[in-house]
Amino acid sequence: MPDRPTAPPPEALLITVAPTGAETSKADCPQLPTTLEELVATARECEAAGAAMIHVHIRDEEHRPSLDGGRLRATVDALRSETDFVVQLSTGGSVHDPLDLRLQVLDAAPDSCSLTMGTTNFGDDVFSNPWPFVRDLYRLSQEREVVPEFELFDLGHVAALTRLLKLDGLPYGGKVHVDLVMGVPGGMPGTTDALVAAVAALPPEVTSWGATGIGRSTLAVGLASLSKGGHLRVGMEDVLTLARGVPVESNRQLVERAVAMGELAQRRPMTTAEARVLLGVRPAA
16 A cells, blocks of 8 residues: 655745736736746746746636636646646636636636635725635535635635535545735735734634735735745736836746745745645646
8 A cells, every 4th residue: 555645844835826817917017927838938937946836817819817618728738748736727717707607617627726715805896706606616626626725815704714614524635725815905904913813713624824915915924924834825916026116027036036035934845746745636647
């Protein structure tokens, strides 16, 4: 009987890269990776720099956000062929995508999917995640053996996660991984105090957590997460400047900065194999 893989050591840091998102236009940010070729090239660079998971939004031929099933499947296949990344597809899409299309994202059979635990004011828009949809998506992820990453934009989402796990049990793979998304206008602020409060409220079933700081909160949230033993998500979905007036030229820069921050905290980048164990996803084929 083969040995069971052991959990990654405490010093191993999961770095997730979110390279594109759905909000920034290609016209406003030409360096944003929006084609499949650009996304794969970015993925290779970021894996080499120390990231172990990629959080994916896709665009159509006009560089607009898309949930096209064929494009999603082609993207998952290409990333699996060209990298060892844990491939996580966004089920959020853009704030304008209908709920039924967001459920169909799992047809592309990713390793992981995002699962946002409630509706959030998102700047001038509303990111809709009504409770029946959350439960439908969660149960579908269990059926399809896709590991969810629970995205929590507010303390109410932490309470909703506790409720969901009590009602519907553990996710596929048995691990519960959370990403605190902080600094969105309408969600919890990107501050150390907010992060500490959210982590303190996490249900006992949570086995790992990380944090994402949007915009100017990126460094504050990243440093707070490291100080509490959490993991990091970085990328051009979340921030487009390295400092005031200094634009990000590539996602690799943000991964490299996360690695450097981790080194200061005596953490080293987690391998993709370790990430699979941490998250409970299937081993790479």
